[in-house]
Amino acid sequence: MRWTSKPLQDDQVSALSQSLGSSRILATLLIRLGISDPDAAQAFLHPRLRQLDDPFSITNLRSAVDRIRQAIDGGEKMVVLGDYDVDGVTSTALLISILRRLGAKQPGFIVPRRLEEGYGLSRIAIDRVLEEEDIDLFIAVDCGTNSVEEVAYLRAKGIDAIIIDHHRSKEEIPEDAILINPHVLDRPDQPWVDLCTVGLVFKVAHGLLKVLRAEEDPSAYQIVLKDYLDLVAMGTIADLVPLRDENRILCKYGLRVIQEGRRPGVNALLKVSGVKQGEEVVPMDISFRIGPRINASGRLADASLPVEMLLNDNPAFCEESAQLLEEFNRERQEIERQITIEAKRQREIHVPDAMGVVLFNEEWHAGVVGIVASRISRKYHRPTIVLASEDGVAQGSGRSVSGINLVEILRECDDLLESWGGHPLAVGVSLPQENVADFQIRFDELVREASKNIPLEPEIEVAAWLELSDVNEDLLADLDLLHPFGQGHREPIFAVKDVVLQTPVEVFMERHFRFRIVDQNRRRLFGVAWQKADRIPPIGEPIDVLIRVYWNYFNNRKSLQLEMIDWRPSGPSRELPPPMAMESLVNK
Numbered sequence: 001m002r003w004t005s006k007p008l009q010d011d012q013v014s015a016l017s018q019s020l021g022s023s024r025i026l027a028t029l030l031i032r033l034g035i036s037d038p039d040a041a042q043a044f045l046h047p048r049l050r051q052l053d054d055p056f057s058i059t060n061l062r063s064a065v066d067r068i069r070q071a072i073d074g075g076e077k078m079v080v081l082g083d084y085d086v087d088g089v090t091s092t093a094l095l096i097s098i099l100r101r102l103g104a105k106q107p108g109f110i111v112p113r114r115l116e117e118g119y120g121l122s123r124i125a126i127d128r129v130l131e132e133e134d135i136d137l138f139i140a141v142d143c144g145t146n147s148v149e150e151v152a153y154l155r156a157k158g159i160d161a162i163i164i165d166h167h168r169s170k171e172e173i174p175e176d177a178i179l180i181n182p183h184v185l186d187r188p189d190q191p192w193v194d195l196c197t198v199g200l201v202f203k204v205a206h207g208l209l210k211v212l213r214a215e216e217d218p219s220a221y222q223i224v225l226k227d228y229l230d231l232v233a234m235g236t237i238a239d240l241v242p243l244r245d246e247n248r249i250l251c252k253y254g255l256r257v258i259q260e261g262r263r264p265g266v267n268a269l270l271k272v273s274g275v276k277q278g279e280e281v282v283p284m285d286i287s288f289r290i291g292p293r294i295n296a297s298g299r300l301a302d303a304s305l306p307v308e309m310l311l312n313d314n315p316a317f318c319e320e321s322a323q324l325l326e327e328f329n330r331e332r333q334e335i336e337r338q339i340t341i342e343a344k345r346q347r348e349i350h351v352p353d354a355m356g357v358v359l360f361n362e363e364w365h366a367g368v369v370g371i372v373a374s375r376i377s378r379k380y381h382r383p384t385i386v387l388a389s390e391d392g393v394a395q396g397s398g399r400s401v402s403g404i405n406l407v408e409i410l411r412e413c414d415d416l417l418e419s420w421g422g423h424p425l426a427v428g429v430s431l432p433q434e435n436v437a438d439f440q441i442r443f444d445e446l447v448r449e450a451s452k453n454i455p456l457e458p459e460i461e462v463a464a465w466l467e468l469s470d471v472n473e474d475l476l477a478d479l480d481l482l483h484p485f486g487q488g489h490r491e492p493i494f495a496v497k498d499v500v501l502q503t504p505v506e507v508f509m510e511r512h513f514r515f516r517i518v519d520q521n522r523r524r525l526f527g528v529a530w531q532k533a534d535r536i537p538p539i540g541e542p543i544d545v546l547i548r549v550y551w552n553y554f555n556n557r558k559s560l561q562l563e564m565i566d567w568r569p570s571g572p573s574r575e576l577p578p579p580m581a582m583e584s585l586v587n588k
Contacts, residue, residue, distance in 0.1 A: 001457070001458045001459065001460060001566050002455070002457060002458070002459035002460070003459070003460055003462055003495065003546065003566070003568075004459055004460070004461050004462065005461060005462040005463075005465075005495075006032070006461070008028065008031055008032070012031060012036060013027045013028050013031060014027075016030060016031060016036055016038065016041065019038040019041075020038060020041055020042070020045075022478070023474065023475075023478055025464055025466070025470065025475060025478055026478040026481065026482075028463070028464050029463055029464070029478070029482060029492055030044070030045075032461075032463060032492075033489065044248075045481045045482070046481075047248060047249040047252050047253075048249070049226065049249060049253060051246075051249055052192075052206075052246055052249060052250075053190070053191055053192055053246065055203040055204070055206045055207040055210070056207055056210075057190070057192070058180060058182060058186065058192060058200070058203055059180070059182070059185040059186050060178050060179055060180050060185065061180055061203060061204060061207050062207065063178050064162050064164070064178045064180055064204055064207075065204060065207040065208050065211055067137065067160060067162060067178060068099075068137070068139075068162070068204070068208065069208065069211065069212075071104065071136060071137045072099070072102055072103060072104045072105075075105045076105065076136035076137055077105060077106070077108075077133060077134060077135050077136050077137070078099065078104060078105075078107045078108070078135070078136065078137045078138075078139060079107070079108045079109065079110060079129050079135050079137075079138055079139070080092050080095050080096055080099075080107065080108070080109040080110075080139045080140075080141060081109070081110045081111070081112070081121060081125060081126075081129070081138065081139070081140050081141070081143070082109065082110075082111055082140075082141045082142055082143075082307070083111075083112070083119070083120060083141070083142035083143050083197075084111050084112060084114055084295075084297075084298025084299075084303035085142070085238070085239070085294075085295055085298060086234055086235050086238035086239065086286075086290075086291045086294045086295060087142050087196050087197050087198055087235040087236075087238060087239040088111070088141060088142035088143070088197065088235075088303070089111070089235075089294055089298070089303055089306050089307050089310070090198045090231040090232070090234050090235035090310070091141040091142050091164070091197045091198040091200075091201045091235060092109050092111065092141060092307050093231055093307050093310040093311050094198060094201050094202065094205065094228050094231045094232070095139065095141060095201050095204070095205070096109050096307075096311060097228070097311060098205045098208065098223070098228075101219065101222070101223055102208065102212070102219050102220070102223075103219055108129075108133070109304070109307060110125060110128065110129050110304070111298065111302065111303040111304045111307060112125045112303075113125075113302060114298055114299065114303075114366070114367055118395070118430070119143065119419075119421075119428050120140075120143030120144065120147060120421075121140045121143050121144045121147040121150045121151075121163075122150065123149075123150060123153060126138070126150060126153065126154065130157070135159050136159065136160065137159070137160045137161075137162065138154050138159050138160070138161050138162075139161075139162045139163075139164065140161065140162070140163045140164070140165070141164045141165070141197050141201060142164075142165060142166075142167075142196075142197035142198075143163075143165060143167070144161075144163035144165050144174070144177075144179075145163060145165045145167050145168070145169050145173060145174075145179065145181050145184060145421070146167070146169060146170050146172070146173070146419075146421050147163070147174055148172050148173070148174050148175070150174075151163075151174035151175070151176065151177045152174075152175075152176075155176050155177075160177075160178075161174070161176075161177040161178070162177065162178045162180070163177055163178070163179045163180065163181070164180045164181075164197055164200050164201055164204060165179075165180070165181045165197055165200075166181060166182065166183055166194075166195065166196050166197050166200060166241070167181070167183070167421050167422060167423065168183055168184070168407045168421070168422070168423065168424075169181070169183075169184045170411065170414070170420075170421070180200055180204070181200075182194075182195065182200075191245040191246050192245070192246045194241050194242045194244070194245065194246075194247055194488075195236075195241070195246060195247060195250075196235055196236050196239040196241045196247075197235065197239075198231060198232050198234075198235030198236060198239075199232055199235070199236055199241075199246070199247065199250055202225070202228065202229075202232050202250065205225060205228065206225060208220075209223060209225060226253065226257070227257065227262060229250060229253045229254035229256075229257045230254050230257040230258045230262065230263055230266055231254075231263075231310065232250045232251070232254050233250065233251045233253075233254025233255050233257070233258060233286070233484075234254070234258070234266070234286055234290060234291070234294075236250060236251050236254070237251060237283045237286040237287060237291075237484070237486055238286055238287060238290075238291040238294075238295075240423075240425065240426065240486075240487045241487060241488075242486075242487050242488025242489065243283075243484055243485070243486035243487060243488055243489040244488050244489055248484070248489065251283070251484050251486070252483070252484060255281050255282070255283075255483075255484055258270075258281045259278075259279075259280065259281045261277060263310065264312065264313055264314065264315045264318040265306075265309040265310040265311070265312060265318045265321070265322075266290075266310070267315070267318070268309065268315070268318040268319045268321065268322035269289075269290045269293060269294070269309075269322050269325070270285075270289075270290065271319070271322065272293065272322045272323060272325070272326045273285070273289035273290055273293065274289065275289060276553070276556075279553045280551065280553070282483070282484065282485075283484045283485060283486045287486075292329055292332070293306075293322070293325045293326060293328075293329045294306045294325065295332075296325060296328040296329040296331075296332040297324075297325055297328050298367075299328075299332055299365075299367030299368055300328050300331060300332055300335075300365075300367050301328060305321055305324065305325065306321070306325060308321065309321040309322065309325075332367070332368055332371075335365050335367075335368050336368040336371050336372060339361075339364050339365065339368060339369070339372050339386075340372050340375050340376070342361065342364075343359050343361075343364075343372050343375075343376055343386060344376065344379070346359050346361070347359060347376060347380065351440070351444075354382070354440075354444045355382060355383075355444055355447045355448040355451055355456060356382065356383050356384075356385075356409070356443040356444040356445075356446065356447025356448065357376065357377075357380070357382050357383065357384040357385070357444075358384075358385045358387065358436070358439055358440040358443050358444070359376070359384070359385070359386045359387065360386075360387040360388075360389075360394055360396075360433075360436050360440075361387075361388065361389075362388070362389035362433075363388075363389075364386070364387075364388040364389075365388060366388040366389075366390055366395055366396065369386040369387065369388050369396040369397050370386075370396070370397030370399070370426075370428075372386045373385060373386040373396070373397050373398055373399045374399045376399075377399040377400065377401060378399075381401055381456055381457055381458045382401065382447075382456060383398065383399070383400040383401055383404045383406060383409070383443075383447050384398060384399055385397070385398035385427075385429060385443065386398075387429075387431075387436065389433060392432070392433055393418065393430050393431070393432060393433065394430065394431050394432070394433045394435075394436050395428075395429065395430035395431075396428075396429060396430075397426070397427065397428050397429070398410075398422075398426065398427045398428075398429060399425065399426055400424065400425045400426070401456065403450075403451070403454040404424075404447060404450055404451060404454070404456075405424040405450075406422065406423075406424055406425065406426070406427045407422065407423065407424050407427065408424075408450075409443065409446045409447060409450065410427060410429065412442070412446050413439060413442055413443060413446070416431055416435045416438055416439045416442065417429060417430065417431045417435075417439070418430045418431050418432065460493055460546060460565060460566065461490075461493070462493060462494070462495045462546070463492035463493055463494055464492070464494055464495075465494070465495045465496070465497065466494050466495070466496055467496070467519075468496055468499070468517065468519035468520065468523075468525065469519055469520065469521065471494075471496070471519075471525060471547070471549055471560070471562070472560070473560065475549060476549060476550070476551060476560060479491075479492070479549065479550075491548060492548075493546050493547070493548055493565055494546070494547050494548075494549065495544060495545070495546055495547075496544065496545050496547060497542075497544050497570060498542040498543075498544070498570045499517055499542065499543055499544070499545050499570075500517070500540060500541065500542050500543070501515060501516075501517060501537055501538070501539050501540070501543075502516075502517075502518060502539070502540065503516055503539070504539055505529075505536055505537070507533050507536070510533060511530075511531055511533050512528060512529060512530050512531065512532065512533055513528070513529050513532060513533050513536060514526070514527070514528050514529075515527050515528070515529065515537075515564065517562075525560070525562055526559075526561060526562070527547065527561060527562030527563060527564055528561070528562075528563055528564070529563065529564040530563070532564065535567075537567045538569075541569065541570075542569075542570035542571075543567045543568065543569055543570055544567065544568050544569075544570050545564055545565075545566070545567045546564070546565040546566040546567070547562045547563060547564055547565065548562070548563040548565060549561075549562060549563075550563070
């Protein structure tokens with residue numbers, strides 16, 4: 001693992017620190033984020049909802065608002081189709097809730113059945129809706145940007161279509177539909193361009209309320225849009241979009257709403273996830289606790305269950321639903337564990353030297369291959385696609401590493417594929433099974449070419465070199481101002497030189513260990529190292545450590561805790577900067 005640190009100008013750090021009246025550490029972290037102007041720094045550290053841009057700045061949003069309002073006023077029948085991941089589920093719940101409260105005529109929703117209907121806006125999912133009722137307006141959320149044929153099918157039946165999505169387009173986009181997708185239609189420098197679908201749905205809701213309040217509509221005044229930011233934060237964090245600009249504002253406030261416990265469905269999810277009421281809710285709780293439980297339903301069963309739970313105000317119903325999601329999640333974990341073992345073996349035996357990894361097994365469960373792809377990609381630091389089989393079609397998901405855009409890679413494989421789509425770092429794909437071998441070869445070749453100037457090895461950027469005495473509650477207060485951390489705004493990793501462990505570490509669950517260190521003032525600091533029990537640092541010898549610093553909650557108490565990310569022996573041969581120095585550091 002490479003430790004890297006980009007050089008900073010010491011006078012720039014001093015100037016920002018003095019302007020803000022802050023620590024040098026906080027100034028350093030801001031400059032590493034590209035923020036050196038004091039006013040911009042204040043706006044970043046203290047975001048306000050009023051900083052959100054006018055929703056009608058987004059292309060086609062006014063048209064969508066006008067068409068939805070027409071449907072509400074005319075008593076037209078609307079149906080929302082949302083994807084089965086967290087972004088799709090929260091987008092569907094938010095939009096349905098707003099439509100209901102604005103008096104829409106029994107708006108319905110549908111979530112594709114993953115194993116039967118595949119991903120997104122499919123003909124089979126549309127037909128399932130049309131078998132039950134006549135529809136006037138079909139709204140697709142978190143899918144539909146590439147659904148040219150499906151939109152034409154809807155229009156041929158006289159059904160209007162709105163698509164609210166953030167996935168990249170391949171070549172064509174649907175005609176005769178209202179498309180809201182900043183990645184396709186808007187300039188890349190807009191502060192809302194990286195909103196995921198639930199953020200865009202929030203903007204649509206904001207636009208509806210602006211129009212209705214301007215006309216003194218009483219129903220619009222009864223809705224406090226801020227109360228829906230819990231859903232926005234969940235979908236945004238789980239979908240791995242950059243937590244910068246408007247995403248940062250929405251998530252900062254959304255996490256507060258989650259912690260306030262206003263929505264019974266979210267409270268029930270937190271409870272089964274082990275998050276106690278009153279504890280601080282952070283993005284990792286969404287990514288590793290709430291998100292997987294919502295996703296488990298869509299992977300193994302029907303994702304309409306979490307939508308219903310998020311829409312329901314009955315705590316008993318929500319707790320029962322959350323328990324069911326917990327059961328799905330445990331089942332998913334066991335299936336995923338076994339497939340991950342098999343996928344690692346396949347990779348190491350059959351494609352040990354591949355730069356771009358494609359793994360396939362007809363027996364694997366299609367609902368969990370995305371998680372397996374993520375695990376394989378992280379372990380070997382290679383773009384990875386994992387495929388299962390459905391009726392002679394290989395389908396699955398891919399995950400990438402920094403610097404390799406999977407959308408661009410798959411565009412060059414289009415002739416081998418039946419369908420594909422997604423983000424630069426995460427994609428879904430399907431292809432005839434007979435094409436898998438050719439796809440494996442081409443994917444590897446394309447990744448190999450794309451990575452010529454990119455070192456495909458794990459690296460961690462050191463945010464700052466600290467003394468152990470710097471690791472204190474003041475540092476955590478600085479980090480609190482920078483929250484929430486996530487994609488595009490990573491939690492800072494700090495380095496400390498010449499740390500000496502004076503007592504043996506405590507290994508637990510055979511994979512992790514706990515450790516204790518003492519600073520120069522004899523203050524004890526406690527920490528944990530996850531998945532590091534196979535590489536335990538020496539006792540009594542100086543080492544350099546990479547650490548994450550955070551609050552740990554246990555037995556209704558919070559305490560400072562460290563997480564050891566990596567370590568290496570200290571030594572005079574290493575050309576290392578002193579704490580807080582800004583020289584370049586690139587050591588293997």
